[in-house]
Amino acid sequence: MxxxxxxxxxxxxxxxxxxxxxxxxxxxxxxxxxxxxxxxxxxxxxxxxxxxxxxxxxxxxxxxxxxxxxxxxxxxxxxxxxxxxxxxxxxxxxxxxxxxxxxxxxxxxxxxxxxxxxxxxxxxxxxxxxxxxxxxxxDLNANRNTGESDCDIARTGTSSVGNPIEVRGGEKREHIVDLQVNSPGAPLTFERRYRHTKRDDFDQMGLGWIHNHLIELIPPQSGEIMVQIATGGEAYFTETDPVNNPDHYDGVAGVDSFIDWDGVAQEYRLETPARNIYVFDSAGKLLSRTFANGEVWRYNYDGNDRLSEVADDYSRKLIFSYYSGLIGADAFKNDQLWRVGDHTASGLNGGSPSGRYIEFDYVSEKDDGVEVTTPRALLSSVADVRGEGWLYDYYGQDSGENDSNLLNILTRRESPDVDVTGNGNNDGVITLEEIAYTLNVGGVITDINQKRGGNLLETDFAFQPNGDNLTTESVAGQVTTHHFQGEVFAGSELPGANGAFATQIQNTTYRPFSNTDANGNATLLGWDTNGKLLDWIIDPLGNQIVFEYDTDERLTTSTDAEGRKTAYTYGDINNPRQPTQIDVLDVDGITLLRRQTFSYDTKGRVLSEKTLDPADGITVLQEVTRTYYTVGDGNGLLHQVTQKDIGGTNDVTTTFTYDSAGRVIKTQQNSNFGSCDVAFTVYDPAGNVLASICNYDPGLNPDPTTAAEAAALYDPSQPDKNRVTTHAYDSLGRRVSTTINAASNTEQTILTLYDALDRVIRTISNYKVQGTSAPGDWVFENGAWKTGPGGATISHGADETENIISDTDYNDRGFVRLQRDVLGNATLFGYDAAGRLIKTVQNASQPAYNNDYSGTSPDPELANYNPNANAAQDIITHNVYDPAGNLVKTIDPLGMAAIEAGTIADAAGHVSYTLYDALNRPVKTIRNASDPGITIDDVPDLVNYTLSVDPDHDLVDETVYDSMGRVVSTRRLLDNRQSEVWVENRNVYDALGRQKFTISNYVPQGASDPADWEWNATLAQWEDGAGNPINHGVNNDQNIIRETIYDASGRVDQTRDVLGSLNQSVYDGLGRQVLSIANFTDPVGPPSGWNWDAVIDNQWEDGVGTAVTFGNNDENIIAQTVYDADGRVQSIRDVLGRRTFFVYDAVGRRVKTITNYVPQGVSDPANWVWNATLSRWEDGAGTAIAHGSNDAENNISLTVYDADGRIQSTFDTRHNETRFVYDLLGRRVMTISNYVAQG
Structure with a gap:
């Protein structure tokens, strides 16, 4: 089209x-x-x-x-x-x-x-x-970068699909991250890329391969500079005004960077829009890369001008070594990249390397299987950082491969030797990908056949078939069509879309001008002349966001769809592009709604973030500070984050510890958080998590570096410490097992099996070995799981808690086709041509039904599936979508049963429709539709849908949004028998977008705007803003208003109900609620000063010694919360002054609750114990706990945890025990009240 x-x-x-x-x-x-x-x-x-x-x-x-x-x-x-x-x-x-x-x-x-x-x-x-x-x-010509964008120097590039293949010309590509070290500027990575069209240009690590640090500049030729960027693409720059501005080169369309030649330093200086700076010598070698925050990577070269090192300023680096001095059959490898390691690596030029490194090997160039004269190197294997080998093959290596246009092109990738059945023994390599190319008479690729995962997924590409400006991608006979705006990718049309697809139209600077969804709704974007700066966005409903910039191209304001502005101030001369103040202004452009300030160190790292009171723009309401390491493995990285207790001393600090790769291995707060006060993580060289430890306490042991060392820390005599979870990985780096509670007597292992496409095909919870069988060979046969066809039955343990198996099968397009649980129940999934789930059959009576794309009578949509009459089987649901992928129609199992039986009228009441607006938000839903036969093309007519008078049908909900995308109102149809009766709930928001009013059963009050409604305290009534009372209906069931009032810190200060009653909240310096006051009435002193006088008057006072009044005992109903030094709730006091006190164990779990707590001398409730001999609670020193004259005081309940952290028992104040029993999967299976041990 x-x-x-x-x-x-x-x-x-x-x-x-x-x-x-x-x-x-x-x-x-x-x-x-x-x-x-x-x-x-x-x-x-x-x-x-x-x-x-x-x-x-x-x-x-x-x-x-x-x-x-x-x-x-x-x-x-x-x-x-x-x-x-x-x-x-x-x-x-x-x-x-x-x-x-x-x-x-x-x-x-x-x-x-x-x-x-x-x-x-x-x-x-x-x-x-x-x-x-x-x-x-x-039409647009392709941008001049023939590779992928690097998102820094060049923002444009050519698009890829399918693992990956360039979508218009069919260039075969690869992208692999082999090594990573965390550095303050950015992750210091080593990344390989392959481009088959560059196999005569890239030759430093095998033909067609390049890495992300081979960034080179080609000095000017005819007024133009080309820079080879990190992705292997190209960025071009032209000398636009050689007379008035010589030696200055601006990027071509799609390249927003520029280059200046420094004749004194004899260097080229490339600056990107993000203000990152690349410096090249006069020959074009990259010397340094300076990030906008001032962090620097420095590039060093050996005597042969080969890159030898990339280093930051913190002793982190990547080290490069090359083959050299080889003679004879291996001479072709000389000058090829041999090994790359980080700063922990040594001996990379010798026979005994160590540390984290990767290694490359090569084969010689061949034609028809015969080595060519003066052969070049082809990358044949990569030993990854874990020592596993990945293999590559190229056209020309085998006999019969002699097309000169295809020589040295990548044709095959293979994995390391891997265990695919889960028995611990490797089963061979996986063919990850095979590619066959078809050329026309001019040697141009016209077709590609790609097989992935041992032929599990086969894709055929056709490029510009029949001369049409498009590319087709076919999987299992389903064709996706990729469209272009000239030579620029514009959108992909899914199979069966009939010409409806999302498109992106670009302007001549290769910026998106419009993004249109498959329903034809367009979002417009406006750019400056050079395409650098986004000026405005208009959504399909006409809502606009506007952006403004200063002369340094820094964002100064953004104006939202309601006219509010966010203003940015840049006040740090050392970090001129980092905002030091961000203000949110109301629509008048003057009223300050929110202010944040930021301070930075000389490296541009945030030192403090403050939220200020908008009333004066000065008073600090919230503050977070950060510090950074200056030595050790964490040098330059985040050390501590502190949330300041404004006006107090209870700052909360989180401390981070790193390993030599800059990965966080330990996180610790100065107060307990969750159930882990210290968390520790163990990694393998590739960064996979081998173990995580909760409540880490190694004692005198060194920090663990392996899963076994981590598990060895667990001590059953201290079960709350060093709770370990371990993980194991196969040779491909896939997580194949997870063991929780490792080394304890309740450890459980979850086993995971994958197919050749890395998709999960089987999980086995609480896995237990079954003889010598391989878990991947287990089958469901004759109502039971077997070790193989005709094999022994799999044991699930005495209480059916072991070997809980779940299987997943995929169809030829890669979608989930079947899932089977441990009981053998199968769920089938059917898809439309676009790959959207349209039918689900739960507990399928025909689990062997062919809902795939190949084989006998394939039916991927499950269109011809004949359900069983058994109500417990074949539970079917059906979905229908619009072109944009919105779910517009659903049919539940009862409706599907009626349709399958041919009585579609009986399906009424089990079909639902949803209508969407131009932003693809649901605006109308009809549940239990009276007309189940509406097709997808009719769905927009839901606006004129005829509603049934049957109260059980056509349950309608409508949603209205404002220009900011917030829900303004929801309506529900209550009755339609004589006239439509709707109930509407209305939401009103304040200038900061926070919910101000919720109005249940909203009924308009003349022409008044609910945003203007207010409480008149004098007349004790809600009014419309013009003095008119709000009508609440004859039954007082209309306009049920709830108002939320916020303090300057954005916390809920008060809530007011429809009767005008206020609930007041009071917070401490960390923003924690310390007082809640129901039916609050104005006191003499502010509620922040209210406190309980336990010394003299035993009463609530207002902070100046005056008793708080309670009206008819229905006002100022106070609840106070007190926190301990670890931030846990220590006690709660009610309006009568009664305290509930809480005691915690060493890992922060609540173990004791004391209601109506009364102190017992100077004893600590943590020490209170039950004396079984005397049947009483004591203070830890043998003195009985007093419970008051009516046994109403110090009512103690106790919680005891087992070694796995589960609640084992609870005891009431009389020490009656309730005991809980769990199965091996941790599920509660028995509760015993008033438990008494039996023997």
Whole structure:
């Protein structure tokens, strides 16, 4: 199909000024008097207009409407036909009308910059709304970067699909991250990339391969510089003004960086939009890379100009070694990359290397299986950082491979030797990928056949078939079509989409001008002339966000769809691009709503973040500080994060510890968090987590470096410490087992098996070995799991808690086709052509049904599945989608049963429909629909859907959103028998987008805006903002208002209900709630000072010694929370002064609760114990705990945990025990009240 765009918005930019002002109004754009309003719809460059439309109304015969095609200077384009239509004056006034024109081929000019709509001349009033333009975007040439973008130097590149293959030309690519060290500037990685079209250009690590640190500059030729970027692509720069600005080179379209030649230093300086700086010597070698925050990577070379080291300023580095001095058959390897290691590696040039490193080996170039004269090197194997070998094969290595256009192209990848059955023995290599290429007579690739995962997934690509400007990608006979805007990728059409697909149209700077979903809803983006800065975004509903910048291209303001601004201030001369203050301003542009400030060190790292009181812009409400290591493995990395206790001393600090690769191995807070006060992690060389330890306490042992060492730390006599979870990985780095509670008597292992595409195909919880059988060979047969066909039955343990098996099978397209549980119950999944789940059959009676794309009678949609009449089997659900992938129709199992039985009318009540707006948000849902037969094409007509009077059918919910995307109201249809009865809930938000009002059963009050509603404390009533009381209905069931009031820190300060009753909250310096006061009435002193006087008066006082009043004992109902030094709730005091006290164990679990707590001398409740001999609680020193005259005081309950951290027993104040019993999977299977041990 022809690529086209469609813009349909209610509000558009007027003029082409810097602000792109949007004229908004409920009735569209308003025109009055002797003025002409002109509204522009901008189009991507070289667009051809095919259709225009507008809706308008007027109150005078003199008001007209005109649409004209315009060029970039707003000049008329084309002959007289540039006036698309001009309304006659005979049409009806004060009525919305629509005018449209379809332009025939040749009627319109080939270049249109925008369409100008004009409304209003002479005298009168007019409104313009719902403007639509359809256009065919002009073709773009491919950007000059033939590789992938690096997102830094060059933001543009060519798109890849399918593992990965360049989507338009079929270039075979690979991208592998082999090594990573965390560095403050950015992760210091070693990444390999392969591009088959560069196999004659990239030759330092095998033909076609390059790594991310081979960034090179080609000195100027004819006023142009080319830089080879980290992805293996190219960035071009031209000397735009050699006379007035010599030696300055600007990036071409799609490259926003620039280069300056420093003749004194004899260096090229490349600066990116992010202000990262690359410095090259006069020959083009990269010398350094400086990040915007000042962190630097330095590049060093050996005597042969080969990269030898990349180092940061903290002793972290990558080290490179090369083959050299080889003679004879291996001489072709000389100067090829041999090993790459990090700063822990040594001996990389010798026979006994150590540390973290990877190693490469090569084969010689061949033609028809015979080594060529003067062969070059081809990368044949990579030993990864764990020592596992990955293999590569190329065309020409085998006999019969002699097409000169294909020589040395990558054709095959193989994995290391791997265990695929889970028995611990390797089963051989996996063929990860095989590729076959088809060329035309000119040697250009026209087709690719790609087989992945041992042929589990086969894909056929056709590039520009029959000369069409598209690429097809076929899997299992289902074809995805990739479309292009000239030579630039524009979107992918899924199988069965019938021409509906999401598209992105770019302008000549290769920036997206419009993003249109498959339903035709367009989001527009406006850019500056160079395509560097995003100026505005308009969504399909006309909501606009506007961005402004200073002369240094720093963001200064962003204005949201409601007109609020976020303003950015840059006040640190050492970090000129880091904001030091961020203000949020109300729509008046003056009122401060929120202020944050930031401070940085000389490296641009955040030292402090503060939230200030918007009332004065000075008072600190919240503060977080950060410190960084200056020595050791964490040098330059985050050391501590501290949340300051404003006005207090209970700061909360989290400390991070790192290993030599810069990975966090230990996290510790100065107070307990969760159930782990110290967490420790063990990694393998590749960064896989081998073990995680909760409540880490190694004692005198060194930090563990292996899973076994971690598990050995567990001590059953101290079960709360060193709780270990371990993980094991196969040779491909896939996690194959996880053992929880390792080394304890309740450890359990979860085994995971994968297919050749790394997809999970089987999990076995609480895995137990079954003789010599391999778990991958187990099968479900004759109602039981067996070790193999006809084999022994798998044991699930005495209580059916072992070997809990779950299987997953995939279809030929890679989607989940079947899942089977431990009981053998199978669930089947059916998909439409687009790969969306449309049918699910639970507890399938035909688990062997062929819902795949191949074999006998394939039925991937499950369209012909015949369900069993047994109600417990074949539980079917069905889904229907719109072109954008929104779920528009669902049929539940009862509805599907009726449909399958041919009685579709019986399905009524079990079908639901959902309608979406242009932003793909649900706006209307009809559940239990009375008409189950509506098709996908009819779904938009839900607006006019005829509702049934049956109260059990057509349960309608509607949702309305504001311009910020927040839910404004929800409506539900209650009754439709005589007239429609709806109940609406309304939400109102404050200027910061926080919920201010929720109004249940909302009923409009005249023309008042609920945002203006307020509580009149004098008259004790809600009013509409103009003094009129809100009507709550004769039954007081309407307009049930709840108001939320926030303090300056953004915390909930008060809530007010429909009766005007206030609930007050009080917080400490860490933002924790310490007081909640129900039915709060204004005191003499602020509630932050309220406290319980336990010494003299035993009463609540207001902070100045005056007793708090309680009215009729229904006011100021106080609850106080007190925290201990670890941030845990220590006690709660109620309005009567009664305290509930809590005691915790060493790992922060609550073990004791004491209601109506009364101190017992100076004893610590943590020491209180039950004396079984005397049957009483004592204070730990033999003194009985007093319970008061009515046994109403110090009512103690105790919780005891088992070695696995589960609740084993609870004891009440009389020490009656409730005991809990668990199975091996940790599930509670028995509760014994008033437990008494039996023997």
């Amino acid at each position: 022809a690529l086209k765009g469609r813009i349909a918005l209610s509000n558009f930019s007027t003029g082409r000024d810097a602000t792109y002002q949007i004229l908004k109004g409920t009735g569209g754009i308003f025109v009055e008097g002797n003025n002409v309003a002109e509204v522009f719809i901008y189009l991507p460059t070289l667009s051809i207009v095919s259709f225009v439309s507008a809706t308008y109304k007027r109150n005078s015969m003199s008001i007209g409407l005109r649409a004209q095609l315009k060029d970039v200077n707003n000049g008329d384009v084309g002959p007289s036909s540039h006036i698309l239509w001009d309304d006659p004056t005979s049409e009806t006034v004060n009525t919305w009308q629509t005018r449209s024109t379809t332009l025939a081929p040749g009627h319109h000019p080939s270049i249109v910059d925008h369409v100008a709509f004009q409304a209003g001349w002479n005298f009168g009033k007019g409104w313009l709304d719902d403007l639509i333009v359809e256009y065919k975007p002009g």
